[in-house]
Amino acid sequence: MFRRIKRLFVIKTRFEACLIIYALATGAMQRGKAYLVQYPGYGGWLLCLACTGAVFMAGAMIFDALALKRAAESAGAPPPEPAMP
Template sequence: MFEKIKRLFVIKTPVEAYLIIYALALGAMERGKLYLDLYPGFGGKLLFVACSGAVFMAGGKILDCLKHEKRLKEQVEAVF
């Protein structure tokens, strides 16, 4: 039972990764808009850029991990 639930939280394909990155970007931009309202001026703009930069870093890491897992799976299959 727990294995089935656990599989729901594993990113297996690039399409799933892009959907997650899109959701992260939507949330980050909403947070950035809030920062622009709360902190007018340079501080708000800086926090907005930090929100978008975090999505770029997280998205890149997610996609790199998918490639790495695929490469490891191919190496294991080549050995056996």
């Protein structure tokens, strides 16, 4: 039962990754707009840019993880397990 629920939270395709990155970007821009209101001037703009930069880095990591998983599956090796803290 838990295995079926766990599969819902695994990113399997690039399309799913793009949907998740879009959701991250939407939230980051909302946070960036709040920073512009809360901190007018250069400080707000810098924090807004930091929010968008975080989405770019997270998106790159998601795409890299998908490529690594696909390469491991094509080589016949078991896919790497995510590190659990």
